[in-house]
Amino acid sequence: MKTWDAIVIGGGHNGLVNACYLQRAGLDVLVVEKNDWVGGAATSRELTPGFLYSNCSYVCSLFRPEIMRDLELPRFGLQVIAYEGGAVLTRDGDYLGNYRDHDAHRREFARFSKRDAEVYDRYARDVTRQCRFIQPLLMRTAPDPASWKPRDLGELLYLGKKFADLTPEEMALTLRFWTMSISDFLDEYFETDVIKANFSISGIIGTALGPMSPGTAYVLLHHYMGEVDGSVGAWGYARGGMGAVTKALAASFQASGGTIRTGAEVEKVLVKRGKAKGVVLAGGDEIFGKLVVSNADVKRTFLKLVEEKELPDTFLRRVRNFKIRGSSGKVNIALDSMPEFPALPKDSPCLRGDLHFTDSVERMERAYDDWKAGRWSADPFLDVMIPTTLDPTMAAPGKHFMSCFVQYAPPKVEGRDWTDADRDAFAETVVSQIADYSPGFRDRIVHMEVRTPREIEAEVGLTEGNIFQGELTFDQLLFNRPVPGYAQYRSPLSGLYMCGSSTHPGGGVMGAPGRNAAAEILRDLARPDHHMSAAHDVI
Amino acid sequence: MMTVATTMAADDSRRAAQSHFRTLRLGTPFQPRLDALAKTGDWYNWAGYRAPHSLWGEELEYFAIRSQCALFDISPMTKYRIEGSDAEAFCNKVTLRDVTKLKPGRVHYTAWCDDEGFVLDDGTLFRLSATRFRLCSQERHLPWLLDSAIGFDVAVEEETESIAGLALQGPTAFACLRAAGFAGVEKLKVFDLAEFPHENGTVTISRTGFTGDLGYELFIGRDLALSLWDRLMEAGELHGIRAIGYTALNRARLEAGLIVANADFVTAEHAIRSNRTRMPDEIGLGFMIDPAKAHFNGRRAILEARARKKLRHVLVGLEIDGNVPAEHAIVYHRKNREVGLVSAAMWSPMAKRNIAIASLDLPYGDSVTDDLWVEIYAMCELKYERLMKRAKVVPRPFIKLDRRTASPPADF
Missing domain, CATH: 3.30.70.1400 (Aminomethyltransferase beta-barrel domains)
Known part of the structure; x- marks a missing residue:
């Protein structure tokens, strides 16, 4: 019976990134994927004829350019189209636009407040300073503060030195930034509610926190860390949908000799004498591997795929307490024509970007209140994109695909499981909000896919439907992600590694967890890692 | 299900301003005149406005400042x-x-x-x-x-958009204003300002400028901007009045030893790297500080930095051997220790010298001024000609023109 050098559980983007790096290091790697397609939460699926859906993740920015280069993703077809603007439509029939041009951005803000228009530079400076502090940490393994290994001490010193290099003012801002709510943070700069709502969005997406919850300022930073071909902070669409990212990864993996097995759900990790030996598939097939890497989240990996008796108690308790709360859903809609938004001029670049209808921080917080009570938001926050305005490959000319990210949606409805009726009522909330701003919207709908946390967990395997495989709060970052003592991609079981977004530096289609995990595995195997680019310098 | 109230009507003027996204670079109130003269079509973005680098020839535009009089649109300020x-x-x-x-x-x-x-x-x-x-x-x-x-x-x-501004600079600037009929303008001493009638309104004229030359600045409501331009151009015809772009002005300001924010120093609210910020003493503005003056923003920090000798930089004028401009060159002490950077440089036609403004790390440029060098990389037909040239710290301005301050102003 064949023994693979490595078996990667789950063909999401991090699993594929990890597999690519291991395969390119000369290992014989197998990726096993539950679904009949790879991609995890980065997929493009034709759910109705003629329409390609980015039905889970829907935008691209955070994916590290170093990884794109190492794995030759442009050669394998990945192309990211930066989007041109965005807007928050307001209840008074106006809108606040986001423009890429600095002066247009200022003039737009000045329509609401000349003060806010001019304070933006100060805000951008402070956020940029914080990003520059964090960004170099993304592609480094977090140090173990309890370890006396020279490498951990070195990394701790690196962190300490970076912090010590900050001015006292920046240190204060950094600590505040990592602990504040996005609402409090924005209050220090802006006075206009819609402008604050506009920036709050990045502080809450994907998290089960409201804009007034401490810790959300950091979530904003996480969303600002990306770039599109050097344009820092920019976001874009992957041409062909988000599946193009994982399609390119899969092609790169296969071109280097890797093997993918789809329709193969892992039921258990085979463990013998405290060491991972392979996996058992749902049908009972056993596949043997010298090591196993899990792309699944930390809860799924250690509470479902590994027998509890194999794991230490403290570790298990911490895994159980790891916060991975579902907070969002997705409504994906095929449209037979471009929806009209009377508030927006027809030639507005904002249509080729993200659209929102929550024009105050207060409304966002109220939407969160519903989540706390175990209900989906009656007045939800939507992040709406129509990627077909820039990408002709996803639908026929004139037809459009609309992606609606919806927050908040609880993992359970008032303590019980989601039902189909709940799902339909949830979708109606979303459609009715869009229809308020887009007359005739319902008549354009050809097909709709509604995904509550129940559907996201069932298909993609994200526990509770949490898109980041765990909250990005300070207690679950760096050497505490996913749990203290196990932040370096290893697990209590020899030969079992983690490479998903539950690990440092966290979620988003970034690829860094998969890459960093590969670096640690190769270190354990004493294999060279010349094929892995170091993180780009931040000068 | 909650529905959205769309009853609050957006303020009309706010809505009217939506269309700005169609014009990313605004025209100034003088744009029709600039467009008509813009033979080079060489525009740049000045704070969101379409402003000319040059209009018809940057060399001659510079000499218009020094030998005739030059009209420069400062509305985007x-x-x-x-x-x-x-x-x-x-x-x-x-x-x-x-x-x-x-x-x-x-x-x-x-x-x-x-x-x-x-x-x-x-x-x-x-x-x-x-x-x-x-x-x-x-x-x-x-x-x-x-x-x-x-x-x-x-x-x-x-009030940037509602007030139009012009700089009229050069030896014939006064003669031009007098010919335009601004009675009493001869009484303006350097840094004086006064209001003068123009059509049914007024124009504020000050004897100020950014060239180190005889010159004036004129501010007027945007509605009367074009007629003011026409009045000056007509009256100045025999005095050699010429419209100019920023390249010419930038040369004149360097000869005058004047600094430009975010070119010669980084402004505090834009500095991404916190060590790029500068105190007034570090960019040659220490003369503005009067310790006897009551509280002003930054006073305590500035006085403490002086007392504890925490200042790290100095901005100086340099005179460099030869005639090759040292733009953005590194400054060395004894040809090997890096001590600073040139932020602006040119061959000065007025001073007949190779001049520069540089920021140096103390004590260089202050107590240590000997043996300073600049390393110039001159790109000549796809090859860097590397020159190591001696630099001497000299006082600014690099040129001093008596006509700038003469009162009454001379009639050229």
């Missing part, structure tokens, strides 16, 4: 109107120089700092009356000014 019974006290708190010494009808060049004493910007403060000022600057500062205004009886308003 940021302008704030500051008015109220506490306007003087407010300006005195915000800016470095002593505003109680600035009489109505006078202008001074000043700068302002954050609480850490780092320079936010430099600019000119016009005292239009006992209770009304205009602050002109490169960058935008409304939040800073509004926050500083708390507790003062003062209104601060941004």
